[in-house]
Amino acid sequence: MYIMGKRISNGTAHKVSEDMRKALTSKRAVIEAWEDLTPLARNEWICWVEDAKQIQTRNHRIERAFNELMQGKRRPCCWIGCIHRKDKLISPSVQYVLGKKSKSNSKK
Numbered sequence: 001m002y003i004m005g006k007r008i009s010n011g012t013a014h015k016v017s018e019d020m021r022k023a024l025t026s027k028r029a030v031i032e033a034w035e036d037l038t039p040l041a042r043n044e045w046i047c048w049v050e051d052a053k054q055i056q057t058r059n060h061r062i063e064r065a066f067n068e069l070m071q072g073k074r075r076p077c078c079w080i081g082c083i084h085r086k087d088k089l090i091s092p093s094v095q096y097v098l099g100k101k102s103k104s105n106s107k108k
Contacts, residue, residue, distance in 0.1 A: 009035055011043025013082060020049055023062045024069075033069040044075050047082035 024034050045065050052058035
């Protein structure tokens with residue numbers, strides 16, 4: 001780990017993007033909070049940011065992650081969880097949510 005604009009730890013299935021890295025390393029307290037997270041928790045934050053479909057949403061999520069890490073939060077709120085992990089099956093509750101999402105998308 002390097003502080004202030006250098007390398008930081010990734011998640012289990014996702015790597016920190018350049019724009020997220022810049023935000024996380026811009027303040028020592030945030031990078032320390034980030035490095036204190038488990039790899040699975042870091043993965044949840046990264047996946048949540050990467051899941052944004054619009055650049056405005058992505059930027060908002062990066063800003064929110066920064067602020068929430070400053071507040072001591074360890075996971076993104078109201079996130080179904082990363083579906084990209086290869087080390088476990090998707091839970092039935094997440095499968096249900098994903099099924100609802102795909103049905104609503106097919107109606108558009």
